[in-house]
Amino acid sequence: MYAKTMSAQPAIAPLQIQSVVDHVYSALRERILSGDLPRGTKLRQASLADELGVSRTPLREALRRLSTEGLVEFSPNRGATVSELDFGDMRHAWSARVALEPGAARLAAQRRDADAIAAMRDAVKLQRQAAGDGMDSFAANRSFHLALAAASGNPHLTRFAEMLWVPRIGVPIYQAQAAEPRGAAGWADEHEGIVDAIASGDADAAERLTREHVSAHPPVAPS
Amino acid sequence: MYAKTMSAQPAIAPLQIQSVVDHVYSALRERILSGDLPRGTKLRQASLADELGVSRTPLREALRRLSTEGLVEFSPNRGATVSELDFGDMRHAWSARVALEPGAARLAAQRRDADAIAAMRDAVKLQRQAAGDGMDSFAANRSFHLALAAASGNPHLTRFAEMLWVPRIGVPIYQAQAAEPRGAAGWADEHEGIVDAIASGDADAAERLTREHVSAHPPVAPS
């Protein structure tokens, strides 16, 4: 069906074939992270498969993938449910970020990759524009921190950061945090300081600033 | 079949039921990590399923789980192969550990969980006994560092540490490292120092010692 009539295509492009499993995985992941499928939701396979227009086989494989990511949980003979992530998990996620991101910033400063630094600056710019709006602001903040992790050039750290920045659990807490007196206002400035340190190759400063930044903004329970 | 005639059981024990998928997953994981299935091996579903005495469906689900863990890779219509992890990955893993473990040690020192500290001391003891033997020594070393991560009480950090300590890529490099002049000898002492710092609640010392310890032992390419 695919990849057959394209021998004359310009070039490389490892032809991004997506199997049905991949599509189902992406769709479910999106619906979970966006909150469309709230935590605790029982994922009945028959109806889900029907809804997505596929059979249960690829659906189950996608659910297995999501289960190793921790987004859904399997109970034997009782099926899959959307994981119950709560405030406690968010505290853990934040705590893990405090452990992770300073080290990532240090690596980034030693690496000084131009593209990565540009990506971080873009994220800062977006954050300034998004000031105020809760959802956009969260997305911009998340983008910055993911770009920071990616700038380390370490695939493990990048992957871990993505795991910790799960929007579904982050958004409500972040919104509560942004509503605090000295909320989201100065964050972009702090981010900018981190980028500058990285761009100048000052590893110690990058690490310190990141640690202070993350440590200074623990999650706040949504009211 | 299970869970039916046990109302008089003493207590909780969430009765560890393992589905066929779980068994297959564990078996494959073990065979991959132990090197029984070398990297690059094509995992033909029919023969594997036959060998394990199951059908292809649960086997495929187990392979999907392994793929999100990065241990196997899927190519569309070409099936699954054991991932090609090499020395570069090991350097990345080590680098990520440098970023991770000091923070974990800090958390552990703030927590001072008695059981966790005991587990770390056990690991140190095992390591002293295993001195010399390559495989056992690696296992003991791994146990210590995993115990350290677990002592942080942070599930994310624990999980990440497990991902980074993949024996298959670690063993050959570790052996090369242990063969170095001042190799595995003093490690147990350094570990002990870390445990003492954690047990006494000295977060700064725990973090610093861990950073120095991990940083001081970068991976060495196997000869």
Next chain:
DNA sequence: GTCGATTGGATTGGATACATTCGCACCGCA
């Protein structure tokens, strides 16, 4: 003789079918 097309077997990807288990409602009985 070498390169390209073709065809057949082997293998994967997905759909369907079947057995087992679970949850809930109904019923009987104290």
Next chain:
DNA sequence: TGCGGTGCGAATGTATCCAATCCAATCGAC
């Protein structure tokens, strides 16, 4: 009225089946 047992419907877990794709060897043309 409250509690435990029973049976049925629904949903899961696994096996089997079919179509689409890939790989390799053979065959043919230049």
